[in-house]
Amino acid sequence: MIFVLVFVFGILANVLTINCQFVSNQNGELDAGNWSYYKYTQKYQFRLVLESLNGDCDLYASDKVPYVDYSNYDLQSITYGNDEILIESSMRRPIYVSVYAHPYYANCKYNLRQYREENEYNSYKEHSESLKHDDDDDKQEVKLDTKNDEESEDKENFFWWLFINLIEILAEVIL
The missing domain is CATH 2.60.120.380 (Jelly Rolls)
Known part of the structure; x- marks a missing residue:
């Protein structure tokens, strides 16, 4: 166990x-x-x-x-x-x-x-700050990065959900 x-x-x-x-x-x-x-x-x-x-x-x-x-x-x-x-x-x-x-x-x-x-949020933040002074054409790239950031946040939330549920199951088994 x-x-x-x-x-x-x-x-x-x-x-x-x-x-x-x-x-x-x-x-x-x-x-x-x-x-x-x-x-x-x-x-x-x-x-x-x-x-x-x-x-x-x-x-x-x-x-x-x-x-x-x-x-x-x-x-x-x-x-x-x-x-x-x-x-x-x-x-x-x-x-x-x-x-x-x-x-x-x-x-x-x-x-x-x-x-x-280095985590994905910091990478995105640094990348978006470097794009602040670029042309309007580059704004599409920032929107694409935002989707990737949201996807990684969903993955992170899933792992935390999995982690918490495993802890709850283990606590029930032990008690």
Whole structure:
């Protein structure tokens, strides 16, 4: 039964995954209780993945505070192991990010990777913005893209419906 659950969730995760493109990599080393600071100016949506290679590092981000800490942040990920945060394209730029070395460990090493997240909505949005200044003939292309966007939204809604129904069925079987 558990194997079936893992298999179904694995398939759904692959179907609903957004395309990612590697952008940058930062390696660092911190003593206990210290911070490293980064600034990102890219306007697109991206994901930051912090991998603690030695010790435990935490990830904080803000679009307001240049020196983000555990009391002033907009986004955080403070798990043991890999930490991830998604920076939406709607957030103000620049994005300030800090990595904190947990005081329990004398020395922490980390790898901070940035991935550009590309989904169909963002692709359509960028494409339509580039067409704003084109001739009236190009407006037909935008209408065609809108249909494709609606079709992909229908597919996404179907997968969410399927996912929710599978969860309900599994809950009934377990209970």
